[in-house]
Amino acid sequence: MERQPGTGPDEARDERLGTDDRAAHRAAQDRGDRPRGDAGEQDGEVVAPEGRDRDEEPREGASQDRDGADPTPGRAAPPGRGVAVTRVREEAWMPTVTAQRDAGAQGSRGERPAAVSSAYRTGDSPERRNAAPSGARPSDQVTEERPRAQSPAEPAGEATPAGSASREGSDAPEVAPSTGGTGAGPTGRQRLAAALWPPRASRAQFIVALLLFALGLGLAIQVRSNTDESRLRGARQEDLVRILDELDSRNKRLQEEKRDLEQQRTELENSSDQAEEARRQTEKRTAQLGVLAGTVAARGPGITLTINDPGGHVRADMLLDTLQELRAAGAEAIQINEVRVVADTFFSEDLSREGANAVVEIDGHRVEQPYRFEVIGNPQDLEPALNIPGGVVQSMEREQATVSVVRSEKIVVDALRQANQPDYARSAPE
């Protein structure tokens, strides 16, 4: 189907036809249609437009489209290729266009014979298109010339109503395969609306729906697994290693922090322990000192020493000897009758009174017979100390006094003294 310009019998008509056809292609390009780019375009690959397109293309949208697309290899397609495709299309379409023009119709799509439509389809199928270049190769030089013939004819085709009519007519088949033959508006917006409503139950729709279902499924799974805690499941090995490293270092930091805090806690506990211990020590010491100073009652094992001296021969000096003997034997708390014996205890007596009238005072308190010593200490030490030959007991018995020493495990020393604040002595740090 080679068409040499100026060789056909009705050259004018041929020329005319070609122009119309090109105009149709122009129209198609207006909407972004590119004769050969269809397949590539769809899979997202911006296919290089044919050389022809670009030559006659001052259109705004299309040129922008192409900016990103230029580096693709499709660009390098031989110039004849695209034109060859166009020619195939022309083959299929010439009858229609002619028929339409003959009928003077405005090319409404519904009028188009079904046979033509299917002819177009086969002509437009990718296999055929791909096959076309080789088959149409001989026409290459012809097609080279076409742009020349085209440029002068272009304005005319654009201007005539017939041109616009055939544009309509030739536009339809471009759209028809994709939109399933329903009316596709010239704008993308209308196409979108038409594609969305009303729904069409075509095979293509179902296949695409299936794929989109798979996509939605994957999308949802992925989104959910990313929001899940189990986001590690999908992670790659090196990501896992990185995460593990981060966790390790974080763990280390936290361990150090924990160690510091534990140390701090131990110190605090120790210091409070020390305070407690000091308090206990102080209490203990207070009790000990209280026993010594006679400010607190005391009890424990010890002896009870009772001296009955009707003759009045037991005087203060003998009582003091007894006390010294007890202290030397380790007595810790001593009470004579109702008087607590402490460090500054003193014995006194009125020397003017003799015999049965003798009066002994301890710390200024008069003590009556019998003298009763409550002594806390080790009984095994205290009793022998008193009973040693020539000791306290024997010397008192020589004075006709009766002395009894009774051991007891439970001696209570409960006579108390007021602790006097010393006037001059002050405690000094050791």
Place this chain on the structure above:
Amino acid sequence: MIAVLGLVVGVVVGLFVRPVVPDGVEPYLPIAVVAALDAVFGGVRAMLDGIFDDKVFVVSFLSNVTVAALIVYLGDKLGVGSQLSTGVVVVLGIRIFSNAAAIRRHVFRA
């Protein structure tokens, strides 16, 4: 319309049925999803251009997904998985953007 419904149903099913993805496939799912998105955007653009062909769409969809997953798989085997998947995502992202720009021009004429 049915296609859009398919997408919606897919998302809903994915969210509520919680299908279990085999562990071996899991690392490649995100990249496959991005590749499929690229194909879908290309398809929408082609539809707006009036040159949509379901066969081309199906083939491009499947091949996009497969090739993307294969690239990442190969990267994993070579030890440059994360870099390669980043590269794939960048390339697909550029294509998605250019397709989205074309769609935008169609729909908003701007």
